Amino acid sequence: MPETVDTVYANVVNRNPGEPEFHQAVREVLESIGPALARHPEYADARIIERICEPERQIIFRVPWEDDQGRIRVNRGFRVEFNSALGPFKGGLRFHPSVYLGIVKFLGFEQIFKNALTGLPIGGGKGGADFDPKGCSDREVMRFCQSFMTELYRHIGAQTDVPAGDIGVGGREIGYLFGQYKRITNRYESGVLTGKGLAYGGAQVRREATGYGAVFFAEELLKQTGDSLEGKRVVVSGSGNVAIYAIEKVHQLGGRVVACSDSDGYVLDEAGIDLELLRELKEERRVRLDNYVRHVPHAVAVSGRTVWEVPCDLALPCATQNEIGGAEAAALVAGGCIAVVEGANMPTTPEAVRILAGAGVKFAPGKAANAGGVAVSAMEMAQNASRDSWTFAQSEKRLWETMRDIHARCWATAEEYGLPGDYVAGANINGFRRVAEAMLEHGLV
Numbered sequence: 001m002p003e004t005v006d007t008v009y010a011n012v013v014n015r016n017p018g019e020p021e022f023h024q025a026v027r028e029v030l031e032s033i034g035p036a037l038a039r040h041p042e043y044a045d046a047r048i049i050e051r052i053c054e055p056e057r058q059i060i061f062r063v064p065w066e067d068d069q070g071r072i073r074v075n076r077g078f079r080v081e082f083n084s085a086l087g088p089f090k091g092g093l094r095f096h097p098s099v100y101l102g103i104v105k106f107l108g109f110e111q112i113f114k115n116a117l118t119g120l121p122i123g124g125g126k127g128g129a130d131f132d133p134k135g136c137s138d139r140e141v142m143r144f145c146q147s148f149m150t151e152l153y154r155h156i157g158a159q160t161d162v163p164a165g166d167i168g169v170g171g172r173e174i175g176y177l178f179g180q181y182k183r184i185t186n187r188y189e190s191g192v193l194t195g196k197g198l199a200y201g202g203a204q205v206r207r208e209a210t211g212y213g214a215v216f217f218a219e220e221l222l223k224q225t226g227d228s229l230e231g232k233r234v235v236v237s238g239s240g241n242v243a244i245y246a247i248e249k250v251h252q253l254g255g256r257v258v259a260c261s262d263s264d265g266y267v268l269d270e271a272g273i274d275l276e277l278l279r280e281l282k283e284e285r286r287v288r289l290d291n292y293v294r295h296v297p298h299a300v301a302v303s304g305r306t307v308w309e310v311p312c313d314l315a316l317p318c319a320t321q322n323e324i325g326g327a328e329a330a331a332l333v334a335g336g337c338i339a340v341v342e343g344a345n346m347p348t349t350p351e352a353v354r355i356l357a358g359a360g361v362k363f364a365p366g367k368a369a370n371a372g373g374v375a376v377s378a379m380e381m382a383q384n385a386s387r388d389s390w391t392f393a394q395s396e397k398r399l400w401e402t403m404r405d406i407h408a409r410c411w412a413t414a415e416e417y418g419l420p421g422d423y424v425a426g427a428n429i430n431g432f433r434r435v436a437e438a439m440l441e442h443g444l445v
């Protein structure tokens with residue numbers, strides 16, 4: 001009996017109980033790809049969607065480490081190797097106390113289609129741990145990373161599975177992870193991790209890529225109606241890697257980011273967020289965002305409320321999943337927002353997406369808009385493999401071209417399937433078709 005979307009979804013829910021984020025990510029893709037399944041009955045015959053929804057491999061492991069007081073701590077580590085039809089598993093590692101298997105699976109599932117959309121040869125995977133780096137010393141973070149890699153190293157490799165950063169994993173953590181991998185394996189395998197420091201095989205623009213890429217996508221989206229970022233009032237959530245470089249690029253392209261946030265609240269600075277100060281607070285001192293107002297007296301810190309209550313033309317959610325629900329979407333509509341472009345992974349709930357669509361707000365899903373990060377990671381792999389190193393300008397140009405291509409693919413696919421302007425359908429159908437075609441050619445594996 002050929003599979004149907006409804007039966008596959010019901011099976012996913014039954015086989016993966018207690019994983020609502022994973023169910024949500026699967027549902028969003030399955031709801032979009034109906035038109036492609038109708039045109040290609042061979043996908044159902046080969047049970048492609050059932051196979052895509054089942055990870056190729058899931059690894060769960062103990063991560064014991066010692067804190068600065070000499071106490072033993074135990075965390076849980078994960079790597080979900082979801083789909084390798086297009087290339088080695090590729091996707092970040094998240095260190096956050098909320099991490100559990102369902103979060104890693106939702107992220108890994110999204111990564112399959114995102115990576116396909118880049119047009120580059122990378123499969124999808126994701127990993128992480130329920131470790132909270134907040135408040136830890138550098139030494140504690142190092143010991144945690146070393147213990148994490150002491151198990152992970154046997155599962156990864158430049159041709160097998162190539163992790164990178166995500167929430168709580170930036171240049172510092174990638175450095176410690178790489179050092180331990182090199183020590184255990186006695187191999188200088190640059191391509192085993194991306195997001196590395198520039199001193200040891202990292203790529204120019206990888207640090208900036210996700211935030212810059214999301215803003216390039218926003219510029220392309222606005223261009224469709226003859227508009228641009230020039231003069232736009234923008235609100236960004238988060239104040240981490242993606243948020244910081246999204247703010248930088250908005251300012252470079254003539255917009256003004258008036259608010260950003262962290263998990264405690266947000267800061268409103270009508271003069272435009274001072275990026276140098278933000279980087280010092282978040283990248284160097286690693287302190288809470290409300291410290292911003294000590295240095296900028298005209299700015300306001302608001303705790304315990306959503307940044308989406310600040311009126312804006314463009315919203316760039318760059319923090320975490322499901323941060324824009326129905327109430328936040330309604331606030332954005334009331335505040336005059338014309339477009340929401342996701343820098344984070346799945347930050348907008350299905351209810352919020354419906355509210356935005358009903359109000360005519362343009363919406364770009366993360367798997368298209370935030371693909372710049374993983375695209376530049378794939379470029380880092382290419383540079384490592386050829387022992388080459390591109391300039392900043394060259395790398396930024398490649399990123400910009402990649403985002404323009406992703407936008408064009410989403411746009412053209414949505415048109416082709418009779419859903420003009422629907423970036424969710426365009427992204428899901430285009431990514432799905434590329435993976436499905438490769439899976440068909442590989443036979444039953």
Ligand SMILES: NC(=O)C1=CN([C@@H]2O[C@H](COP(=O)(O)OP(=O)(O)OC[C@H]3O[C@@H](n4cnc5c(N)ncnc54)[C@H](OP(=O)(O)O)[C@@H]3O)[C@@H](O)[C@H]2O)C=CC1
Nearest residue numbers: 166167168210238239240241242262263319320344345373
């Ligand atoms: N790094 C990358 O290259 C890519 C990242 N992404 C996605 O972008 C998003 C941000 O990642 P990144 O910038 O790397 O992570 P960071 O750890 O650098 O920053 C995360 C930011 O989001 C905030 N945040 C996290 N959880 C919550 C929460 N529950 N409520 C409110 N704020 C929260 C953090 O605040 P606080 O410090 O208070 O926790 C912090 O400001 C994630 O969804 C990630 O999956 C997508 C593609 C690539």
Ligand SMILES: O=C(O)CCC(=O)C(=O)O
Nearest residue numbers: 091092164166373374377
């Ligand atoms: O750069 C990478 O490999 C992964 C980036 C990532 O985790 C993501 O796109 O969500």
